Amino acid sequence: MLLSVFLLASNWNDQRAVYNNLVAQLVNVELEMCENINRLSESNDYMKSQVQNLRVLRAFMAARDESISDDKIYSNIWSSIVIYAINMRETATEAMQSSALFVRTAAPELIDALARWNDTVRRLRREQEDCLSSRNTLVIPYILAHFPNGSMAQIVQAAADFVAPSQYRLDRKALAGNWEFDNRIVARQVCVVQDLSSIEAPSSHGHRIIESIALQRKSQ
Numbered sequence: 001m002l003l004s005v006f007l008l009a010s011n012w013n014d015q016r017a018v019y020n021n022l023v024a025q026l027v028n029v030e031l032e033m034c035e036n037i038n039r040l041s042e043s044n045d046y047m048k049s050q051v052q053n054l055r056v057l058r059a060f061m062a063a064r065d066e067s068i069s070d071d072k073i074y075s076n077i078w079s080s081i082v083i084y085a086i087n088m089r090e091t092a093t094e095a096m097q098s099s100a101l102f103v104r105t106a107a108p109e110l111i112d113a114l115a116r117w118n119d120t121v122r123r124l125r126r127e128q129e130d131c132l133s134s135r136n137t138l139v140i141p142y143i144l145a146h147f148p149n150g151s152m153a154q155i156v157q158a159a160a161d162f163v164a165p166s167q168y169r170l171d172r173k174a175l176a177g178n179w180e181f182d183n184r185i186v187a188r189q190v191c192v193v194q195d196l197s198s199i200e201a202p203s204s205h206g207h208r209i210i211e212s213i214a215l216q217r218k219s220q
Contacts (some may be wrong), residue, residue, distance in 0.1 A: 022101055023217065028092035030213045036088050037206045040199050046084045047196050053079035054189050061185075064176035073170060074152040080139050080188045083132055086199070088121055107219070110212035113205055120201035127198050131191035138184045146174075146181070 057076035060068050096102045097114060143149070150166025153159035175181070 022105060025092070025096040025099060025102060026213045026217055029096050030210055032089045032092040033206045033209050033213075037203055037210075039086065039088065040203045040206070043084050043086045044196060044199050044203075047192050047199075050079050050082065050084070051189060051192050051196070054185055054192070058182055058185055058189075061176055061178055061182050064172070070151075070170045070172070071155050073172075073175070074155045077143060077147060078152060078156060080185055081135065081143065083128065083135060084195075086124060086128060086195075088202075090121075093117075107212065107216050110209065110216055113208040113212050117202060117205040117209060120198070120205055124195070124198045124202060127191075127194055131188075131195060134187055134191055138187050142181060142184055 053076045056068070057073065057080070059065065060073060060076075093114065143152075148166050148168035148170060150163060151169055153163040154165060
């Protein structure tokens with residue numbers, strides 16, 4: 001009798017340990033996914049402002065609006081260089097997906113949501129790499145060759161601290177009506193809009209993962 005009770009208690013303790021391990025994994029993934037969704041939201045906000053900056057730059061080039069200051073133009077040109085790196089946290093997610101315990105016990109809905117998350121994040125990274133290559137090929141070489149980079153650097157605090165002011169200023173006449181640079185900025189706009197579109201899917205699947213985790217924990 002005592003042996004039976006001992007075995008039952010031991011089995012219950014083992015099951016409890018398995019349950020606690022699974023719950024810990026789910027909690028870690030939930031926290032990680034919340035952080036990722038926040039990062040995607042921050043990226044979305046930044047890219048929307050970047051699209052607007054590029055729109056203002058192209059509007060000046062088309063209409064040569066003299067009310068726009070050189071510093072504002074420099075700022076908008078600088079905006080064409082910046083690519084907002086979207087770095088996802090994946091340590092907890094990868095650990096859980098590689099866990100035999102998760103494979104045995106996870107609900108199909110959660111497994112599917114995680115698979116779709118992985119696919120959309122991979123796509124987002126590929127598109128960011130494409131945008132990086134496009135920027136490095138089309139935009140940066142042109143800016144280095146045709147604009148007063150020393151003057152432009154003064155509007156960026158980190159650069160202004162170590163880049164000496166330049167005697168050269170922006171040639172506003174050369175910039176206005178510059179169809180070649182306009183085409184290059186259009187390419188950057190397309191990339192930014194593409195990234196904005198690519199953010200929607202992982203954000204949606206991230207919310208779905210959080211909802212699936214809540215259901216999984218209730219069912220345990």
